[in-house]
Amino acid sequence: MQELAYRRQDAVAYARTWAFKRNPAYLDFENLGGDCTNYASQCLYAGSGVMNPTKTFGWYYYSAGQRTASWTGVQYLYNFLIGNQGIGPYAQLAQRDEVQIGDIVQLGDESGHFYHSPVIVGLADGEVYVAAHSYDAYMRPLSSYNFAQARFLHILGVRH
Template identity: 40%
Template sequence: MFFEYNRIAAVEYARRWALGRNPRFHDYENWGGNCTNFISQCINAGGIPMDSHGSNIMKQWYWYSDNNRTPSWTASQPFFEYLVNNNHYDTDNFGVYAEEVNYNELELGDLIQLIENNKAYHTMIITRVLLDGDELYDYLVSQNTYDLLDYPLSLKVGQRRYLKIYGYYI
């Protein structure tokens, strides 16, 4: 059974914790950054359930404690690989359904990753969409690790990939 992603709940969570840390989760700022941990929390707040159903740890996505978590919860590239490989248009595996899309296909609650040599090193969430009439003007993003709230994506430097979260299967 398929359920839609609650974009508003994900964005509300992101806006609440972009400039701080939820004490329920470990802060990885001093161990390479907290960005993907923060984004995982955001999409989990948007209703995407943790996933311990995959055949191995690289096909799962969860955080129960600092000692009981998957690389996909806290590291940008494993997070990307989990997101885009878990479900496709013709599958219904437990957990998230997401895909890489074009810039103009993004909505509130979707994700942007900064990449180098085709590997992600940073993840952000869209927390506002700026329009000029009916035309897309810019996205505002929020993030941990160099904490930012509603920062213009157009001011971010580097190559990007864009990820749309559709929902999840149970």
């Protein structure tokens, strides 16, 4: 396996391009539980260029019916990125002050249920700015969201 750098600028450029519209190459999951993690995965793919084709536990999208739960599900994306030992992007949990653009933040409620996966697109003056679908946003301050907890996923690299 070859280790590749995660192209953070490419992930953010994709986030900017598609923040307020939908890429027709992907199904819009807005009315099927939300499109946030689908959008986050698209941004991750733009920054990595590599999907993990492993059935069930990989991370890929070939069509609406041929995709993994990790492409569109908040907890499944977390599980994939934190546990990925194979092909594709991989991450570790990080503190708020350790994140970079192109990383993912997941928002949760008091019970520990995480429900939203914005992409970090800016950092300035102690504020984290995100892009997201399902309440489309670009350069929205993270502090403007109402959430009980946040977990930050710092993308360490990509394996090919």
